[in-house]
Amino acid sequence: MIERHRHLMTPLNQKETFKRLMGYAKTHWKKLVIALLLLLGATASELIGPILIQIFIDDYLTPREFPQNELVMLGLLYIVLHVGAAGMNYVQMLLFQKVSLEIIQSLRIDIFAKVQSLGLSFFDQFPAGGLISRITNDTEQVKELYISVLGTFIQNIVFLLGIFVAMFYLNPQLALFCLVLIPLIIGLMLLYKRFSSRYYARMSEKLSELNARLNESIQGMAVIQIFRQERRMLREFKAVNEDHHQAWLKSIKLDGLLLRPAVDFISIAALIFILSYFGITSFDQLVELGVLYAFVNYLDRFFEPVNQIMQRLSVFQQAMISAGRVFRLMDHDEPSPGQKGTGSPVINQGNIIFENVSFSYDGHEDVLKNVSFTIHEGETLAIVGHTGSGKSSIINLLLRFYPLERGEIYIDGVALSRYNNKELREKIGLVLQDPFLFAGDVSSNIRLYDQRLTDADVQKAAEFVRADRFIENLTGGYAHPVGERGTTFSGGQRQLIAFARTMAKAPKILVLDEATASIDTETEEDIQHALENMRKDRTTIAIAHRLSTIKHADKILVMHQGEIVEQGTHETLIAEQGLYEKMYRLQKAY
Template sequence: MMERHKHLLVPLAQGIVFKRLMSYAKPHWKWLVIAFILLVGGTSAELLGPILIKIFIDDFLTPRIFEFQPLLILGIGYIVLHLTAAAMNYTQLLLFQKIALKIIQQLRIDIFAKVEKLGLSFFDQFPTGGLVSRITNDTEQVKELYVSVMAIFVQNIVFLIGVFVAMFYLNVQLALFCLVILPFIFIIMQLYRRFSSKYYAEMSEKLSQLNARINESIQGMKIVQIFRQERRMNKEFQKINQEHHEAWFKSIKLDGLLLRPAVDFISIMALVLVLSYFGIMSLNSPIEIGVLYAFVNYLDRFFEPVNQMMQRLSVFQQAMISAGRVFRLMDHDEIGPEKRGEGKHLISRGEIEFKNVTFSYDGKQDVLKNINFSVKEGETIALVGHTGSGKSSIINLLMRFYHIENGEIFIDGIPINQYDNQELRSKLGLVLQDPFVYVGDIKHNIRLYDHTINDEQVINAAKFVHAHPFIERLPKGYDTILGERGSTFSSGQRQLLSFARTMAKQPKILILDEATANVDTETETIIQQALEKMRRGRTTIAIAHRLSTIKDADQILVLHQGEIVERGTHLELLNEKGLYHKMYLLQQGAEKLEEISIE
């Protein structure tokens, strides 16, 4: 990961993370209040049970008084309390879980919306798998915090308070003795949080690396197999997986030491304290068996929620680490360029001007140096040059994918930073060398969720770019489902679909990024016919790989190491005998060699 993104690995303070997580609960405060009231009611009903049993033992069983009516009332009261506690606890748990799921739903929407606003400079350098891990795995861990931790913690804390209230009701002195165990439990929790946070942070990071490696391997599986890199990729995957396993195992050992065993030891000591107290008291005066039963029962009930909380403390720690990673991403300020200034400007003619534009991706090495050119309405300008000369960078800046630090770009005489994204992106049509096709039917891929484009317009766009004939031959026509990235279609068919997608929006400016680079000769003829129709009446900027395809361009810019070194028409540049002339001769020679080899 690049230096400027390393802060995304730095964990946030848990207090800050917890406060932000709780802020997501504010819209649901009414239902939370209802759930809390039910929780207190259910807990109170549950805690009254041992007191009724204490009354039965001390007031009826020990003195052998068995009056039917009082015993019946006591028995019915105990059953009603039990049923009331069950109903209230079920309802409050259901409410807490429903609220938790709504909170996670909103959190996922927020983080995905944030990712969509990030500039392309972020995606250039942040691993895709790591990003997916934060949106899916980390939010899933946060969901566990709300679903299985927060509700349990709230319920058990209320229950513990109720236990101590009941203990003080039975015996104040012994209840005060039992308070001594609370600091020990608190110390165990703090020790666990301190050591486990490091292990869980390492686990989350290794899981992100695993996802990144899986994503990279699957996306590039053809390269992996053709270059026989399976063994190397497998070893690298095993190494990261082993590191993830080791971090996980450290956390398991910590869980085994500080969770259940430590709490069990404290519970045994507390039980010894209570029994010793009653034993000493029995030497001087008689003790009430009902009080002894109730105290032992409450002590057992006290450690049951403590054990539940301790066991979920590991989930809590994982969730806090994951939430910190999510919030780090949400706080990232590498936002894509947006509109500046007031007023609403519209693109009507499509005239373009680059004025003294210098640009760098990393802030160190300039990939464009003092670029100046203009394109009039309806003209076609072609960009040519060797790989890395800056052609795609010009397109990226025109599409406003990156911030411009030096120089300005104008459309219709207005700086592009004064157009809002909706106007800019709707009037600029981009066709890439490797078109992206989504899972779904053909109509969906051409329309792209724009429901203002009806089926007739979809078909007309396909006819316009000569995609209609091959679509009609498909078994289900425009309703044919495409696989991931359109893998069942040829590169030429995918390109024609991207043409139709662009023309369905009727852009004023057409941007072609080596649109014919990956297609065969026969398909190229069809595509060239489509391109010729698409360019009519539109300002066009074309990155050209094959120079023979741009002979009719109004102007050709030759780029070399980020600078425009030549400009003119096809014939003018050939007559100059410069870099363009050399490139043209090399391609002509290659084409002649291909013709000879075919013959």
């Protein structure tokens, strides 16, 4: 990854992360309060149970007194408390999990909205697999925090407090001893947190790398197979997978040592102490069996929630690491360029002026150097040149995919920076060399989810570019399903759908980025006819690889190493016998 994005792999401070996660819970405070009250009620009901048994043993069983009415009431109270606790636990758990799912839903929407607001420069340098991992795997880990961790923590902490209250009620001296256990357990948790945070951060990083490699390999599978690189790709994938495996293994070893085994050791030591205390005390004074039973019962109940909390610590650590990575991405400040200044200028004619424009992607090497040209309304400007000459960079700046650094661009006499994105996107239509089709159907790809476009508008746009000819022959016509990236269509068919998508907006300015570079012979005539229709009465910029397609352009710019080295019509440039004439002659030879 590019060095300036390296910080995105580093999670945030856990205290800050936890605070931000809790901020998502504020809007659900009513449900959380109700759930907490039910939790308190259920905890109190469960804690009263051993006291009722202690009363039965010491007041009735030991003296062998069995008054029917009192015992029935005692038994009914015990049953009611347990049934009530079960009911309250069910409702509070349901409320906690419902709130948790709603919070995760909001978090995923927020991070996806953030990703969509980032500039294209970010996507040029950050692997797609890593982003997918943030939005899916990391948020899934955060979901586990809300669903299985926080509810368990709250419930068991409340339960522990209740146990201490009951212990002090039965025997204050022993209860004070049990307080000594708290620092031991907290120390164990801090020790676990210290080491596990390193391992889980490593695991999350390697999982992102795995996703990135999977995404890259699947997208480039044809290249991998044609160059017989399967073994190398598998070897590299195995290496990353092994790193991920080793991080997991270290966390498993840590869990096996510091979670339940360590707590079980402390609990056994505490039980030995309690039984020894009652045993020694019995030599000098009477020990009530009910109190002994209740205390041992509470001690057992004390360590069960501790064990549950410790078992959830691993999930908590993973969730905190993942949440930190999510918030790092959400805090990343690399927005797409936006409007500067006030007002809402409108593009009416489509006149374009580039004035001494220079640009660099990396801040070091210029890919455009003092580029200046003018296009008048309704004219067609063609841009040609070798790969890397700066052709696409001109388009990227005109569409404001990247911020303009030096020079100025004007549309209808107004600086590009003064237009809002909505106006630019509606008035400038773009067709790429490799058209991207979304999963859905043909109609949704032309409409591109713009509900303002009716079915009639969609069909009219298709007819305008002659895409209706093959669409109507498809099963279902405009409702014909489109798979991922439209792989079931030919290159020419995908391009015609992209043309229809662009023309459905009726743009004032049309940008064609090598739109005819990969067309097939079956649809070439339709595409050429579509291009003629599309260029009528609108300003057009066409990046061309096949020079024969731009012979009738009003002006041709010849780019070389970021500079305009020649410009003019096809005839004048041929007559000059410069770079354009050499390129044209070479293409004709083939």
